[in-house]
Amino acid sequence: MALSTDTRPRIGPGFRLQWEPVQNCHVLLYPEGMVKLNGSAGEIMKRCDGQRNVGDIVADLELAFSANGLQGDVLAFVEMAGKQRWLAWV
């Protein structure tokens, strides 16, 4: 399905998101591999629980970081992450 603010992304099958204290960042684990996420990627992905839609995630991030106008960046990241299969949605 095409990506929109109504999309409810979740972590892709076979991937696992977790916080790593030693690396001080979120990482995405998959068979024999790891993606190290930067701060904003980690903040977006930990909100991708299959419940919240992209609109909710944007609102939540804007509130948490006292920012606005994040929608474009979030949509671009989710699209990229979908292509990498880090995120999935129906």
Next chain:
Amino acid sequence: MGVTASSAITDPGAARTPGPPGPPLWLLAELTYRCPLHCVFCYNPVDFAQQSSELATEDWLRVLRQGRELGAVQLGLSGGEPLLRDDLEAIVAEAKRLGYYTNLLTSGVGLTRERAAALKTAGLDHVQLSFQDSTREMNDFLSHTKTFELKNRVAAIIKEQGWPMVLNVVIHRFNIDHIDRIIAMAAEFGAEYIELANTQYYSWAYLNRDQLLPTRAQLKQAEFVTDAWREKLGESMRIFFVAPDYHEGKAKKCVNGWGSMFLTVAPDGTALPCHTAKMLPGLAFPNVREQALRDIWFNSEGFNRYRGTGWMKEPCSSCEHREEDLGGCRCQAYLIAQDAQAADPVCRFSPHHDRVLDAVQRAEANAARGVIEHPLLFRDPVNSRRLAKATP
């Protein structure tokens, strides 16, 4: 073992500045050297049959805890055949509890439906299944066993449990022309990834090198076929083609840099920067029975010996590529140049590069004549004991 643990979207990625090494992100637990297969390209030590007793369950659980505290995230459970350990489920369960991503690297022999269910319950994340070839005859010949049908059944069991499946096929002269069928087989199984890993010539593979090295024409054709499949399959299955370094004239950053990311624990508890490093003479590698992993990783001579670039000699020490490849593989330098500090002889700048070119040339000539001068040496305990006696 295969895909490297470090695609990063934000990692600085630049050369590591001198300073304390990062965490051992990848912990490879070689649970046993026992194996029902006798593959001609195995990288286990040639003298594996001589090695002393295996670590006990509580030793492994302690290693897992210490590794996780150091920051290890990926755990490879390997061997030999790890399914031969009765405590595999207990090891997986503890790894899961600690937060590892757990990878079982298996021949599939012993992975019954019941065992698979128990491992799933214990929390196993992923199974990498090795195949020797797409045809029963060649698969069974190369592993010196009758296992082809069994691997087919195991592939179905892996899918049944919902595990992501990586098929691993070690590539060499005998199966490289079957790559089209091999990829088709992986696609039929519904594998998420297939790794076509050209043989790395250590241990048993080194003994059989003259028979196993593919020709340049074979390689070119294999890469052509692989690219066509990538085009056809798109994102549905990822194909990794690990090129052989003998033919490329270029050294690889072995294990992503000595002591920079990988920590292997051998069945007897020896801790190693890579799974073949034990062959290097004059280096004392610590044992997890006697020393904590943190001390081993940061302070042992074995792990510090070839870290960074300070140990290098010419032509590496002044080479503009020294940070990219870190001098290549120490084991290959030792095997081919009889000098573990030498440049990896696969590098075109190595003073020993002619030995690599000779090996490739010999392979071409053998392939053209279609003769095999020496029989293939299968990795089995009898050959292992015989060869261990033959070399001082």
